Amino acid sequence: MRVNVGGEIREVRTLWREGRTVRMIDQRRLPHSFEIASTEHHAETAAAIRDMVLRGAGAIGVAGAYGMAQAAMEAGDLPPEGFEGYMAAAADRLRGTRPTAVNLFHAVDRCLRAAARGPVAERVRGVVAEADAIAEEDLLASTRIGELGGELIGDGCRVLTHCNAGALAFIDLGTALSPIRFAHRRGRGVFVFVDETRPRCQGSKLTAWELRQEGIPHAVIVDGAAGLFMQRGEVDLVIVGADRVAANGDVANKVGTYGTAVLARENGVPFYVAAPGMTFDLGCGTGDEIEIEERGAEEVLGMWGVDDDGSPAWVLVAAEGTPARNPAFDITPARYVTAFITERGILRPPYPESIAGAFGLRGRGGN
Known part of the structure; x- marks a missing residue:
C-alpha cells in the first residue's frame, strides 16, 4: 500500500517475513503513529495476533502461516517425533489466538500438512514455502477482487463500508477496499462513507487512514448514521469484508x-x-455454527486516542463499574447479501451452489 511516512511516499506490505523474523505494521498505533513491530518466535507472533498488533482475516491468516514457519525453523534440529510434537503445539497456540476468522485455521492446517512429509530438513523447507505461498495467494486474491469488484462501481458512485477490510487487513489492497482502489485509479470519482466501527473504531482509525493515503474522497460517519444516509439516497452500494463465510452464504x-x-x-x-x-x-x-469472539468490556466503556501532547491515552467514557458486553462479530444471513466478490468471480444466489462451484467441497481443513 502507498504510505506517507514523514513526507516520504513508500510502498509497504502489512506484514512480511525476513528469515525467522516477522515484521508488521503495528495497527494499534495508527493513525497517529506509523511503527513496525517485529516478532522473532512463533509465540510472539501468536501474541501479536491475540493482542491485535495486526488484525483482519487475511492478515491473521498470513501471520498464522508465518508463525508456523517460525516454529518449523525453531524445531529444525529435533528428531521427527519431537518436530511433530513441536509443530502440533505451535498450531494449537496459533489457533487459540482468535476463534472467528477462518483464514487462520486454513493457513495453520496447510502448514501442518506441509510439515508431515519427508526428513525434518525437508519438512522445514516445505512449511516455509507453504507460508510464503499463502502470503502471495492473499495478494493475488486481493488484486483479482479489486479488478472484478471495481466494475461494480460506476462513475460518481457513493460506497459505504464497515470496519477495515483494506490493505491493513490483508497483505496489500484488501477486499472491500480493493474494488474502491481500482475504481479510483480508473477515474470513477468514487466517494466512501466510512462507518467508524465501534468499539475499536477500525473504520475511523484504519480505513480512513488508508483512504487518505490513496487520496480517495471519504467521510467518517458514526455507525448509527448509516441508515439515514441510505434513506436520503446518498449511498449507492455497500461493500464489506468477511471473517468467515459458511457454506450457505451466511x-x-x-x-x-x-x-x-x-x-x-x-x-x-x-x-x-x-x-x-x-x-x-x-x-x-x-x-449458527460460527463461534463469535467476545472481547473485554473495557473496549466498550472507554476510548483510545492521543492527548494534547500527541501521546497515546485511554479515557473512561461510561461511569466506573458499568457492565458491558462486547461481541466482536455478528452473523449476516445470506439472504441479505446481493453478491460475493471473490477472486473466482462474482457469486450470486443460490449461494450453496455458487460457493461450492467456485471453491469445491473444501471444509475447514484447508485450501
Missing part, C-alpha cells in the same frame, strides 16, 4: 455488519461482501 464479520445489511435491504441498496477463497468455510453449514 457471513461472519465485524459486529454491526448485520444491521448495515438489514438497512441496505430496507432502502434498496446493494450489499456486497468481498472475500477470498480462504475465508469460505465449506465445512461450516450455516452461521
Whole structure:
C-alpha cells in the first residue's frame, strides 16, 4: 500500500517475513503513529495476533502461516517425533489466538500438512514455502477482487463500508477496499462513507487512514448514521469484508455488519461482501455454527486516542463499574447479501451452489 511516512511516499506490505523474523505494521498505533513491530518466535507472533498488533482475516491468516514457519525453523534440529510434537503445539497456540476468522485455521492446517512429509530438513523447507505461498495467494486474491469488484462501481458512485477490510487487513489492497482502489485509479470519482466501527473504531482509525493515503474522497460517519444516509439516497452500494463465510452464504464479520445489511435491504441498496477463497468455510453449514469472539468490556466503556501532547491515552467514557458486553462479530444471513466478490468471480444466489462451484467441497481443513 502507498504510505506517507514523514513526507516520504513508500510502498509497504502489512506484514512480511525476513528469515525467522516477522515484521508488521503495528495497527494499534495508527493513525497517529506509523511503527513496525517485529516478532522473532512463533509465540510472539501468536501474541501479536491475540493482542491485535495486526488484525483482519487475511492478515491473521498470513501471520498464522508465518508463525508456523517460525516454529518449523525453531524445531529444525529435533528428531521427527519431537518436530511433530513441536509443530502440533505451535498450531494449537496459533489457533487459540482468535476463534472467528477462518483464514487462520486454513493457513495453520496447510502448514501442518506441509510439515508431515519427508526428513525434518525437508519438512522445514516445505512449511516455509507453504507460508510464503499463502502470503502471495492473499495478494493475488486481493488484486483479482479489486479488478472484478471495481466494475461494480460506476462513475460518481457513493460506497459505504464497515470496519477495515483494506490493505491493513490483508497483505496489500484488501477486499472491500480493493474494488474502491481500482475504481479510483480508473477515474470513477468514487466517494466512501466510512462507518467508524465501534468499539475499536477500525473504520475511523484504519480505513480512513488508508483512504487518505490513496487520496480517495471519504467521510467518517458514526455507525448509527448509516441508515439515514441510505434513506436520503446518498449511498449507492455497500461493500464489506468477511471473517468467515459458511457454506450457505451466511457471513461472519465485524459486529454491526448485520444491521448495515438489514438497512441496505430496507432502502434498496446493494450489499456486497468481498472475500477470498480462504475465508469460505465449506465445512461450516450455516452461521449458527460460527463461534463469535467476545472481547473485554473495557473496549466498550472507554476510548483510545492521543492527548494534547500527541501521546497515546485511554479515557473512561461510561461511569466506573458499568457492565458491558462486547461481541466482536455478528452473523449476516445470506439472504441479505446481493453478491460475493471473490477472486473466482462474482457469486450470486443460490449461494450453496455458487460457493461450492467456485471453491469445491473444501471444509475447514484447508485450501
